[in-house]
Amino acid sequence: MSADRETRSQARAIYRILCKTYPNIRCELDFTNPLQLLVATVLSAQCTDKRVNQVTPALFKKYKSAKDYSRAKIEDIEELIFSTGFYHAKARNIKGLAVKLQSDFGGKVPSTLEELITLPGVGRKTANVVLGHAFDIPGITVDTHFGRLSRRFEWSDSKDPVKVEIDVQKLIPEKEWTNLSQRMIWHGRRVCHSRKPACGACPVAKICPSVGIGEMDKEKAKALVKTDKDFR
Template sequence: MVSTSVNRTAATRAAASRGTAVRGKGQSSAPPDRARVRQARAIAKALAELYPDAHCELNFSNPLELLVATILSAQCTDQRVNMVTPALFAKYRSAADYAAADRAELEKLIASTGFYRNKTAAIIGMAQALCERFGGEVPDRLDDLVTLPGVGRKTANVVLGTAFGIPGITVDTHVLRLAKRFGWTTSNDPVVVEQEIAALIPREEWTALSHRMIWHGRRVCHARKPACGACGLARLCPSYGIGPTDPVEAAKLVKTGPVDALR
């Protein structure tokens, strides 16, 4: 299922000052060597060829809907979230609606996404903060987004890149795993990983790269047993061989079907 597009006129407004990756504590400011940059950009190009249509799988029609859907997607498939949000978005149309929501009613609507009590608290708290500090509108600055309850850098970068067209690197479990396998990082700290990927890949590619890495992680480069022998990145990946290299055996591991249903 393809997400609904939103007005992207904000994409060009002071983009250089928003959604930027930050340097992790103790990280060197020295740029990566040219060989690492060439390798990373070759992988990014190959991913673009493998997944030219990669995009966010959450359905939404405005930044608030995407923000709520992204909060719901924690420990839940996008497919399940997309089953829940039509009724949710029909009932709650503004930040004020969520801020004044009856907790029990909201919990019931989102129960099937899991961890519904925590998610309900995060959504109501987030909406109250929007009303109190941002006029009920979702801000288009990372520094503002991460001050909202339930919103970390990962969620903020999803909203910036997908709803506002402002480049951001979404370091979820797939992006973290693939970045380590590609040799782009050795860290487990998402902020450090974000900074290290940003040093290798041009800013304008950050959002699309995140989607492509997520798609590849869900389909081919699995956590426990990657399908190395069926991977389009085999010749470029320094971790080739950690999974089956026999093409027939590896092909059996490749997940197909709607990407939003894969984890």
């Protein structure tokens, strides 16, 4: 078996384990339409989804359309999103993307990667979140968790999110890209932490090439594992 085939086989085995471990995945940002998800994802940069979900109800109540955001004063948006951090830049981006949605897309959120990344503050990560969860179009979302796990699983050796995305696309069927992304992110948040991964409580440990970099004692590792209530 070639190295590429071995990596593909290992990747799919890991994905099967993640599917069993996290059967009921969902986007952890609260939204009811593509615009809400787009705005929430912009707000989630350097901020927890839990905090974003605390902020967005008031924001979404006041601004219901791209036109509403495009006509808003920057200071008014800032006041509502202050606690998400980097609120000056985020407010400018939200108003800016709304203006572009109005001028270029009839006020609607586009459903292609190429169009989404033309919006202010929207990169490939945000675009793939919106595509996958608002439009059911497969995409790989390479955030800090996905990138870290991809390197630990030896699916990619790159820290460039685009390169990681391309590397992983070769390993997992396209129809599973969105679900893979969500499960990788969940696993990174709950078990495979950046500084102290809970290796001793990890369901992937038996086939993970990086097993042992974190806590191996089962009881100590279990204490490190986070649960859904930590994120809601």
